[in-house]
Each structure stands twice: as C-alpha cells, then as structure tokens.
C-alpha cells in the first residue's frame with residue numbers, strides 16, 4: 001500500500017473530475033470513494049474501473065456475469081457503482097475505503113449466487129459491487145500437483161489451463177463451466193469427481209484472503225481456524241478471497257461419459273428407485289447423476305429421468321461395473337463415449353459435441369434464466385409411492401427441473417468437521433429442485449409458491465433435524481439475518497441447515513475476525529453480539 005502525501009490534491013482533482021461527469025447525488029459515494037482508493041492502492045486507479053448508474057454500459061456490466069435474472073429486474077435495487085479492480089492492492093484499498101466511509105460492499109467473482117447476493121441486496125442500500133472479473137490468472141504447476149487460481153477465474157478456465165499442461169491431471173469442482181472460483185469454493189464445490197476425490201474445498205491447500213483491516217493473509221498468517229471456515233462456510237462472511245491454491249488430482253487419459261434416458265412409461269420410477277440404492281455404493285470412479293424433467297405435451301406428457309455420468313476409466317471397465325452393480329440401467333457400449341477428461345467437462349456442462357475446449361476460456365455461461373431453487377440431502381431411498389406423488393407435482397409446473405447427485409466414496413470418508421462443509425457420511429444423494437422461466441412478465445409468485453409446496457411435500461423423505469441444505473444453492477426462504485439485528489438466534493435456522501454442528505465454530509471464527517460484521521449479507525455468518533457490561537459492574 002502506498003500512502004500518498006498528495007491526498008488533498010488527489011481528492012480535489014478527482015472530485016472535480018467526477019462532478020464534471022455527472023453532478024448528481026448518486027455520484028456522492030464515488031466522490032468520496034475514488035480519492036480514498038487512489039490513496040490506498042499501489043497504482044493509480046483508472047476511471048474506467050468504475051461503472052456508475054450514469055454510465056451507458058451500467059446494465060451490461062451489471063448483467064455480465066449475473067446468473068439469476070430475477071435479481072436484475074428493474075424493481076431490484078441497483079448498486080451505486082461497480083468497481084472492477086485491476087490488481088490486488090485495489091481490492092485491499094476498496095475494503096479499507098468502504099470501511100472508512102461506511103459504504104456497504106458486495107463482492108462478485110462469477111455471479112452465480114442463486115439469490116443474487118453478489119450483485120443485489122434486499123436489506124442494504126446503498127451498496128457497491130467489487131467485481132473480481134479482471135483478477136483471473138491461473139498458474140498451474142504440474143511438478144508439485146498444484147495451481148494458484150485467482151478468484152475471478154471460472155471453473156472452465158481452470159480446467160482448461162490444467163488440461164493444457166497435462167492430460168492426466170484434473171480438479172474436482174463444479175460441473176458448470178462458468179462458476180467463479182472465488183465464490184464457488186467457499187461453499188464446497190462438488191462435481192463429477194466428488195465420489196473419488198471429494199469437493200473442491202477438500203482439495204484446497206492454501207488461500208490468500210483480504211481481512212476486514214485490508215491485510216492480505218495466507219494460510220500461515222490467517223491461522224487454521226479461518227482457513228477451516230473459508231472452506232465450505234459460504235462466501236462473503238470472513239473477507240475477500242483473492243486466490244486459492246488447489247491440489248490437482250490424477251485423471252486417466254481416457255474417461256467415459258454417457259447419458260441414458262427413461263420415461264415413466266419405460267419403468268422410469270422403478271429404475272430411479274434402484275438407482276437410489278446403488279448410486280452411493282457403486283465404484284467411486286463412477287458418478288451417475290439423474291436429471292429429471294417434464295417432457296412432451298398433451299397425452300405424451302411424461303417425466304424423463306436422464307442418467308448422466310462420468311466414469312474415470314474405459315468403456316470396457318465401465319460395462320463390467322454396471323453389469324455387476326446396476327444391470328437395470330441396461331447400459332450398452334453404444335451409449336458410451338470414450339474421451340479425454342477435458343472433453344468430458346464440456347460434455348457434462350452441456351456443450352454440443354465437438355465444441356472445442358477453447359470455449360471454456362470465454363468464461364461465459366451457457367444460459368441464463370429467471371429461477372428459484374432449493375436443495376435437500378437424502379439418507380433413505382425415497383419410496384416409489386412418494387416418487388409417484390412427486391411426478392404429479394412436477395407435472396403441474398411449466399419448467400421444473402430436479403437434479404440428483406450421488407454421494408458416497410470419498411464424501412463418506414471425510415469427517416463432518418474436517419472443513420466447514422458438513423454433509424458427508426450417511427447421505428445417499430443431494431437433490432436440487434429448480435423452477436425456471438424466461439419471461440420477465442411471468443407471475444413469479446406462482447413459481448415461488450409451487451416450489452415451496454414441492455419442498456413441503458418432500459419433507460418426510462429427506463434429512464431431518466436439521467433438514468440439510470447446500471449453502472451454494474442459497475435459499476433465502478430459509479431465513480435472513482436482518483441488517484440491524486445482531487440476533488444470533490435468527491440465523492440458526494439456515495445456519496444449522498447449511499453447516500450442521502459446524503455453525504457454532506463458524507460464528508466463533510466470525511466473531512474473532514470480523515466482530516463488527518463488515519462482511520455481511522442476507523445469510524452471512526453473524527458475529528456474537530458484543531457483551532454489554534453487566535449492570536452490577538456499573539457502580
């Protein structure tokens with residue numbers, strides 16, 4: 001950090017510059033922020049790093065990585081401005097200045113937050129966005145099986161950079177290629193190799209984080225408690241992650257992928273019932289998820305269950321395994337594609353066949369929707385009769401989607417308290433429920449109510465006490481911490497659902513590293529209220 005002796009001159013110059021650009025009140029926050037930033041960051045901050053509501057590019061910059069269109073609607077409060085730092089010192093400076101000036105800050109890496117918390121706020125106005133989109137360098141070192149990845153890089157870019165250096169290394173994180181590494185790993189980060197290697201967060205070996213005082217800390221200087229909390233404790237509660245150091249994992253040169261679909265008429269319910277009994281126990285090189293959709297219209301309308309899989313090995317070996325452990329699937333050689341690990345990434349992410357891997361470097365999302373989602377963890381197979389009831393409910397909705405992700409393997413071997421992410425042994429699979437729509441004029445309430453009813457219906461068949469949820473599938477229906485409430489109890493609802501018994505330790509870490517709750521949002525980890533002096537002491 002450079003402390004400029006020319007603070008006053010800078011302040012005056014930049015104020016003049018700003019006021020001449022647009023002299024309204026919406027500028028006032030930036031009016032104070034810009035000169036402060038210039039003082040605290042290493043290099044001069046160009047004006048083009050700021051995008052205010054007055055800039056013509058404001059909506060395109062705001063929308064750039066925002067994934068849930070619900071939080072871009074005109075009725076949703078917009079940030080005063082978006083600051084896109086060009087180097088780490090500018091991120092540091094933005095923390096120092098936001099704190100000094102009392103400005104609420106939201107940090108965005110890949111913009112995939114389900115409730116838009118990185119670019120919208122229901123409880124804090126005004127606020128600004130610090131967008132890490134320009135901090136996306138990736139340094140892969142095959143020699144020691146590791147990589148440093150800056151927060152703004154996407155999963156797709158990371159996978160590409162690994163594959164560029166080696167055909168036999170990979171990383172076990174998200175299936176979607178546009179996720180920001182910054183936010184993604186904070187919540188856990190699961191993908192097709194989770195049964196073999198665990199989560200992305202299980203494979204983090206170091207991190208660089210900016211704390212509330214603006215210091216950059218690494219694993220050694222942050223201490224094991226904070227390092228524990230940022231691996232699974234959710235984004236934006238403890239500081240700003242600048243980069244993660246990850247451990248690469250071995251992948252075979254040839255892997256196999258397949259997708260096999262069955263409708264209800266093709267005994268889809270029976271097959272799904274069987275899948276529930278084998279998916280977490282089958283060879284840990286095999287990850288078979290199930291994508292459930294409503295297909296067809298009129299009399300043809302049905303439920304289609306698609307078994308979408310990655311096997312870390314050859315077709316021949318895969319067929320032996322499915323014949324032994326899951327013959328009901330009826331998998332044949334012609335259903336399978338042998339390919340490289342990086343091409344399996346494209347296949348699973350849903351790119352058309354023969355899309356070149358270079359597309360991953362664009363860091364772009366394949367599709368954007370208005371959506372609402374929820375999650376569950378399942379510990380006992382859901383009975384067939386309950387599945388029948390589920391199908392009826394799915395049939396009522398326009399564009400519902402369910403994705404079932406198998407657990408077991410490495411996920412069962414890691415203890416619940418190893419890192420902050422707690423959903424481990426005893427989980428058969430995770431469910432994600434979604435409802436999606438494309439039209440801004442849709443009746444949002446109708447869809448929200450539908451998914452809430454579905455969630456109630458599923459209650460008896462999923463984990464209980466607490467009913468678990470995945471923090472990376474953020475769901476504000478589970479409760480919010482209000483701005484001026486230090487109420488710890490209020491947070492418990494979602495706290496124990498996302499983090500089980502780890503919630504208490506997360507609160508302890510939070511209380512130590514950010515007692516004044518600078519890093520906060522609708523579901524951030526709350527610090528314990530500062531104890532007021534007991535009456536009898538006040539003599």
Ligand SMILES: Cc1cc2nc3c(=O)[nH]c(=O)nc-3n(C[C@H](O)[C@H](O)[C@H](O)COP(=O)(O)OP(=O)(O)OC[C@H]3O[C@@H](n4cnc5c(N)ncnc54)[C@H](O)[C@@H]3O)c2cc1C
Nearest residue numbers: 109110111112113118175180182183184189190235236241
């Ligand atoms: C289409 C889609 C597919 C998905 N697929 C998967 C999947 O396969 N596996 C899986 O595990 N999850 C998946 N997710 C969920 C995803 O992991 C989370 O949404 C994750 O939080 C996204 O991180 P981000 O950086 O892209 O999002 P952002 O919206 O930028 O951030 C998410 C949260 O983290 C905070 N944050 C962002 N950057 C930082 C930082 N540098 N330091 C501290 N806090 C930060 C934000 O403020 C926000 O609260 C998917 C989501 C979508 C929309």
Ligand SMILES: *[C@@H]1O[C@H](CO)[C@@H](O)[C@H](O)[C@H]1NC(C)=O
Nearest residue numbers: 021047048050051052055057
């Ligand atoms: C926003 O507008 C200002 C003033 O015209 C300009 O200097 C700046 O570069 C613009 N920012 C972006 C991101 O376009």
Ligand SMILES: *[C@@H]1O[C@H](CO)[C@@H](O)[C@H](O)[C@H]1NC(C)=O
Nearest residue numbers: 262264265266267268270330
């Ligand atoms: C469905 O199951 C029934 C009874 O087990 C069987 O007779 C029928 O052939 C199956 N149908 C399909 C399409 O597999």
Ligand SMILES: *[C@@H]1O[C@H](CO)[C@@H](O)[C@H](O)[C@H]1NC(C)=O
Nearest residue numbers: 123481482483484485486487
């Ligand atoms: C919180 O804020 C609301 C609205 O600003 C106010 O009515 C309420 O009294 C505040 N509560 C506390 C505990 O300060």
